[in-house]
Structures are given as C-alpha cells and as structure tokens.
Amino acid sequence: MAKVQKIAGIRGMNDILPSEAPIWEYFEECAHDVLRGYGYKQIRTPILEATSLFKRGIGEVTDIVEKEMYCFTDSLNGEELALRPENTAGVVRSVIEHNLTYNAPQRLWYFGPMFRHERPQRGRYRQFHQLGVEALGFKGPDVDVEQILMARRLFDELEILPLKLELNSLGNLEERKVHREALIKYFESNRDVLDEDAKRRLYSNPLRILDTKNPDMQQLVEAAPKLLDYLKEDSLAFLRRMEELLSIAGVDYTINPRLVRGLDYYNHTVYEWVTDKLGAQATVCGGGRYDPLIEMLGGRPTPAVGFAMGVERVLEVMRECGFESAEPDTEVYVLHQGGNSQGYAMMLGEILRDAFYDVIVHAGESSLKSQMKKADQSGAKYALICGEEETAKGQVTVKCMYGDPEERFMKQETLDLQDAIQYFVNLNDDFFKEDEE
Structure with a gap:
C-alpha cells in the first residue's frame, strides 16, 4: 500500500x-x-x-x-x-x-x-x-x-x-470631519515622507496614518494636527x-x-x-x-x-508572568488486573466521582507495574489498586502518591471498600471546611 x-x-x-x-x-x-x-x-x-x-x-x-x-x-x-x-x-x-x-x-x-x-x-x-x-x-x-x-x-x-x-x-463625527480635512492638508504638504500604505490611506482613511509603525514617519505623525484640539x-x-x-x-x-x-x-x-x-x-x-x-x-x-x-x-x-497550573491532571488513578477486577475498578471510579473526585480508571489490561507508571505520569495524588484478591474480598489498596506518606496518610494500606470510600469522602469534607474557613 x-x-x-x-x-x-x-x-x-x-x-x-x-x-x-x-x-x-x-x-x-x-x-x-x-x-x-x-x-x-x-x-x-x-x-x-x-x-x-x-x-x-x-x-x-x-x-x-x-x-x-x-x-x-x-x-x-x-x-x-x-x-x-x-x-x-x-x-x-x-x-x-x-x-x-x-x-x-x-x-x-x-x-x-x-x-x-x-x-x-x-x-x-x-x-x-x-x-x-x-x-x-x-x-x-x-x-x-x-x-x-x-x-x-x-x-x-x-x-x-x-x-x-x-x-x-x-x-463626534462633525469634529472628526474638520480634523480629517486638516490631516489631509497636512499630509499632502508632506507627501514625500509618506510611505505607500500612508499614500493609499490619505483620502480614504487618513486617521489610520496616525497609527503607523513606520519609524521613518514617526516625527511627521507626532507633529500632525491632534483631534483633541478640535x-x-x-x-x-x-x-x-x-x-x-x-x-x-x-x-x-x-x-x-x-x-x-x-x-x-x-x-x-x-x-x-x-x-x-x-x-x-x-x-x-x-x-x-x-x-x-x-x-x-x-x-x-x-x-x-x-x-x-x-x-x-x-x-x-x-x-x-510565570503562570503555572496548580492542579494535577487527575486526583485518583484506579488500577486493576482485568476480569472481574476491571468492573470493580470502574464501579469504584463512579463512586469517587459522585464524591467530586477526578478519577482515571486504567483502560485495557497490563501489569500492575506498568499501570503504576501510568498513575505516576498522570499526576494523581492517590492510586487505588483493585487486584483479584482485593476484588474477591471487597477491599482496595490505597497508595499515597505525593508528600511524606507517614505525615499525609500511609505509604500503602489495604482497606475494606466502605472504609476506603469513607476516607475519601471525609478528605473532601475536610477540604471544603478549610475552604469555607
């Protein structure tokens, strides 16, 4: 082909x-x-x-x-x-x-x-x-x-x-007409200094000549009749x-x-x-x-x-002036091992979106190591791992992706699904309370 x-x-x-x-x-x-x-x-x-x-x-x-x-x-x-x-x-x-x-x-x-x-x-x-x-x-x-x-x-x-x-x-229009006549007369008397663009505008739109960027015409324009005087x-x-x-x-x-x-x-x-x-x-x-x-x-x-x-x-x-986007691309990245765990991960993503989180659920099937690289590249604050074992037990592994894990939350911990969801709900509630204060 x-x-x-x-x-x-x-x-x-x-x-x-x-x-x-x-x-x-x-x-x-x-x-x-x-x-x-x-x-x-x-x-x-x-x-x-x-x-x-x-x-x-x-x-x-x-x-x-x-x-x-x-x-x-x-x-x-x-x-x-x-x-x-x-x-x-x-x-x-x-x-x-x-x-x-x-x-x-x-x-x-x-x-x-x-x-x-x-x-x-x-x-x-x-x-x-x-x-x-x-x-x-x-x-x-x-x-x-x-x-x-x-x-x-x-x-x-x-x-x-x-x-x-x-x-x-x-x-107003009448004042500009008087000024326009004065401009035309002034530029006519200095025609040899006008560039081709100014000559083209002389009778159709002489005001625009005042806005020229041509350095050779700046002195001429500075001395032109000023509309304020009319x-x-x-x-x-x-x-x-x-x-x-x-x-x-x-x-x-x-x-x-x-x-x-x-x-x-x-x-x-x-x-x-x-x-x-x-x-x-x-x-x-x-x-x-x-x-x-x-x-x-x-x-x-x-x-x-x-x-x-x-x-x-x-x-x-x-x-x-140094603008930088302060927000990560996403907040939570959900990993899975395919099969039932993929549907489990998608369900968890919907629950977290209901709690006002921005969530990416990994698409397709690949190793957890490969998915963790994707999670890191996404800028997510948290990775949630829905492996086969977690799915069977109704659990999820939560991994903090930023800051000092001991101070922020934990490096990695497996929780019951409801406990994990409640943690993220409380996290958002605390954020909104701080914002209100």
Whole structure:
C-alpha cells in the first residue's frame, strides 16, 4: 500500500493541545466570574455572517475588509458569506434582529474564534480568540469606566498587572470631519515622507496614518494636527467626566492623542490596555464607544460601548508572568488486573466521582507495574489498586502518591471498600471546611 501523505493544519490556525488546556480553562473561569460580577450575560453568535454585515459595519476601505477577511460564495444558494473577523458587528446584528434593547439596555459578553488572513506572528494568528463585552443602551461615560474597571479586575485575577491604560477621545463625527480635512492638508504638504500604505490611506482613511509603525514617519505623525484640539465643549465634558471617574476609582492612565479608530461609527471614548512583555504586539485589549453603529446596521439609534481582548496575547502575558497550573491532571488513578477486577475498578471510579473526585480508571489490561507508571505520569495524588484478591474480598489498596506518606496518610494500606470510600469522602469534607474557613 502506498504511503499516505499526512495532512497538516492550516498555517496560522493552531491546535490547542491538552497540555495547553489548563491555562485556557483558567482564563475562561476567571473571565466568567468577573463578567458575572458586573451583570453581563453571555451571547453566542454564529462564526459565519453575511459579508455585507462586515462591509457595512467595519467599512469597505479598511485592511480587514480589503485584505484580511475570509469570504466565499455559498455554492448551494449563492449567498456571500464571511468568517467573522471580529464580533461587535455580529452582536449588534443579533441585538437588532431579536429586538433585545426594546425593554431595557443590555450588558452582553462573548468568547470565541475570529478569523483574519494576515501574516502569523507571536500572539497574532489567522484563527484567534477574543473575549469581548458590549453594553447597549447606556449613554455613559460611567459605563465606559465600568468596562475599564472590569478589564482591570480580570487582569488582576490573572495576575498580569501592571498593564498601561492609554486613553483618547474621538469626539463626534462633525469634529472628526474638520480634523480629517486638516490631516489631509497636512499630509499632502508632506507627501514625500509618506510611505505607500500612508499614500493609499490619505483620502480614504487618513486617521489610520496616525497609527503607523513606520519609524521613518514617526516625527511627521507626532507633529500632525491632534483631534483633541478640535473637540468642542460636549465632547470635552464627556472626556473630563471619564477622567474624573477613573481618578476616583484609582485607575492610572495616560492620554495618547495618536490612539485612533479609522471608522466613522466610533465616537468619544477610545482606549487600549498595553504591555511591554510582547514586543511590538503591545495591545492586549482595546475598547471604545460606537453610538452610531446600531443605526448604521438598521436599528434604532442606541448608544453602545464595548471592548475586545485577544486571548492568545493575554495568555502569552500570563506565561511571561510565570503562570503555572496548580492542579494535577487527575486526583485518583484506579488500577486493576482485568476480569472481574476491571468492573470493580470502574464501579469504584463512579463512586469517587459522585464524591467530586477526578478519577482515571486504567483502560485495557497490563501489569500492575506498568499501570503504576501510568498513575505516576498522570499526576494523581492517590492510586487505588483493585487486584483479584482485593476484588474477591471487597477491599482496595490505597497508595499515597505525593508528600511524606507517614505525615499525609500511609505509604500503602489495604482497606475494606466502605472504609476506603469513607476516607475519601471525609478528605473532601475536610477540604471544603478549610475552604469555607
């Protein structure tokens, strides 16, 4: 038979292996607890959406829509579809479709994979994951600050603080239009310094030029007209109130006038949480206000604000900060000698799971010596041996797999089955009592 060629995964779309699962699970558990504490409820939207949703919601003259979206025509019905490159548009589409803000504002959160066709690098992949929140129906700026505090609390739970918070205001559309004209005039007069990317964006999206990473353009960008200088009283008052609330809450921040979003539906608040632990990919969370978007997508005018964080980047920071999984892979490993002892071991495993233990019952038949090696590799605290003799007598041999056996329990002892079960029940009861105290 000819050798079958192996099929590799798609570049930039990575497997999450069992050895990596603990850090993902820990992140998700912390996120769930924090978000629940602020009254946010989960929403799950499809990975596939109509391509037009992102063209209208993100904009056709953006890198995401022009170069990064995975789009295709459904061969069954001719629909133009896209893998979601972000999820704010999908959440807004769902809110409009199901009329979720009809009776009350909504605090929502989501978690899942997004897709962009870009060059894979550390913390940036073609399939990546985002945790995001959207608050719809709140004028702010108190809810804007609430979300900043929520992100800070999550970072604190994950033990990756300090992160730096950068803040700016985008004002309103009319203020940005005046600023945009000033930007175009300024960059036109310095066209010889612009790179090809900046020239392409000059008339379609000049705000994005301010976000360039090209070192040859930094001096030019630093001297460019600042949007803050074009804000009028209402926008300045919104920003000042945000700063007051952040100061009262003890949140350190800096105003970064170069922090922008190149889309018309953003207004007022824009911010990023950044780190110095990931090189050039410094942003781990970005947020802001997008009051015009719901109306742009066909809904009633509704204020809205949200943030999204790249989970892979957050996990990278956690690793840099020394994250280690504190829990073993399992707590109890049950060994047997086949035959009746295998069924006996499986029954014992079910009883211990009823008592809230994580249990592996050895699969298949092999020598007890070989099984003991597997038990040790599993990280289990205890090995329970159900040999033929123990099974016939209704007993089990308990072996402690960690610490000083004399202090912890015993090196190895054979007990009646009920006595062994009661020992593990008492062990868990003692743990819960200590936890409550």
